[in-house]
Amino acid sequence: xxxxxxxxxxxxxxxxxxxxxxxxxxxxxxxxxxxxxxxxxxxxxxxxxxxxxxxxxxxxxxxxxxxxxxxxxxxxxxxxxxxxxxxxxxxxxxxxxxxxxxxxxx
Amino acid sequence: xxxxxxxxxxxxxxxxxxxxxxxxxxxxxxxxxxxxxxxxxxxxxxxxxxxxxxxxxxxxxxxxxxxxxxxxxxxxxxxxxxxxxxxxxxxxxxxxxxxxxxxxxxxxxxxxx
Numbered sequence: 001x002x003x004x005x006x007x008x009x010x011x012x013x014x015x016x017x018x019x020x021x022x023x024x025x026x027x028x029x030x031x032x033x034x035x036x037x038x039x040x041x042x043x044x045x046x047x048x049x050x051x052x053x054x055x056x057x058x059x060x061x062x063x064x065x066x067x068x069x070x071x072x073x074x075x076x077x078x079x080x081x082x083x084x085x086x087x088x089x090x091x092x093x094x095x096x097x098x099x100x101x102x103x104x105x106x
Numbered sequence: 107x108x109x110x111x112x113x114x115x116x117x118x119x120x121x122x123x124x125x126x127x128x129x130x131x132x133x134x135x136x137x138x139x140x141x142x143x144x145x146x147x148x149x150x151x152x153x154x155x156x157x158x159x160x161x162x163x164x165x166x167x168x169x170x171x172x173x174x175x176x177x178x179x180x181x182x183x184x185x186x187x188x189x190x191x192x193x194x195x196x197x198x199x200x201x202x203x204x205x206x207x208x209x210x211x212x213x214x215x216x217x218x219x
Contacts, residue, residue, distance in 0.1 A: 001168070034207075036151075044143075044151065046207035055207055087151055094167065095141075097151040 002026050004088055004098035012106040019075040021101045023088035028068050032092035035064055035073045038100075039084045047086075048073065080105065108132035110202055110210035117216045118192050126213045128185045128202035135183035136160050138204040142176060142187050145212070146198045156205075157185060192217045 003026040013019050023033065031051040036044040046055045048064035051071060061076045075082055083105055088098040113127040128140065142154040155166040157176040164176035175188040189196055199212040 038151075043201055043209040043212050044203075045209070049207065085150075089151075089153075095153045097143075097153060100150045 001094050002029060002090055002092065002096055004090055004096055006086075006088055006098035006101050008101060009099065010102045010104070012104050013078050014106045015078055015080060017078045019078050019082075019103065021073040021086050021103070023066075023071045023073070023098050025069045025071070025090055025092075029090040029092035031067055032090055033064075033066065033071050034089045034091070035062075036087045036089060037082075037084045038087065044087065078103075078105075108206070108208055110204065110208055112200075112202060112210040112213045115214045115216070117218070119219055120192055120194060120217060122192050122217075123188065123190045124192065124215065125186055125188045126200055126215070128187070128210050130183040130185070130204065133206070135180060138206045140176075140178075140185040141203045141205065143201045143203060144170075144198045145201065146195075149198075154187075154200075159185070189215075194218065 005024045007022045033051050035048040037047050038044040047058050047062050051066055052064045063074050065072050085100045085102045087100045109131055111129045116124050118124055136159045139156050141156040144152040144154055153167050154170045157164045162178050173190045177186045194217050197217045199214050201209055201212045203209040
């Protein structure tokens with residue numbers, strides 16, 4: 001199975017900060033990676049698909065990048081409504097989720 | 107609008123079975139596969155597997171090859187998750203999600219004697 005390691009597990013940032021969340025795969029996943037946002041008590045929401053494609057309706061402050069085993073979700077200017085847990089998800093082989101990064105306001 | 111609506115919360119005893127539904131609307135059901143995801147209380151997301159909505163063929167992740175059954179009622183645009191011989195560790199919220207990226211609201215399942 002492909003293991004997905006997210007870092008950091010907890011991130012505290014201020015409104016307006018540029019925030020970077022990381023996801024590392026145990027082997028090459030060929031950019032077959034999505035990012036999800038889950039707010040407390042809600043279902044996950046797809047933000048980014050195939051590494052860098054913004055899902056319809058998602059604000060442009062969210063962006064994704066990466067290749068091979070290393071991937072990044074960036075929020076260019078953190079907003080209060082971005083407080084959530086973020087999960088990466090690889091579907092290259094035997095799909096798996098990362099353990100999540102909890103993003104909170106400082 | 108495109109949505110997946112799941113059935114209501116369940117309270118079951120160990121050894122019992124349950125069947126959760128996931129009804130799709132706003133799109134052609136067979137155009138997108140359906141996935142199932144488990145989230146134990148306070149924990150992360152765990153991929154359970156998927157079902158091909160054109161053929162009905164299910165594929166299960168390793169941890170879900172026993173006791174778990176994915177099925178369809180295509181005429182009703184509905185996918186089902188059945189869990190047999192329930193165990194305490196099945197206590198979780200179960201989500202359906204199609205490969206368009208749309209998720210159901212989740213079903214909270216509690217297994218307790």
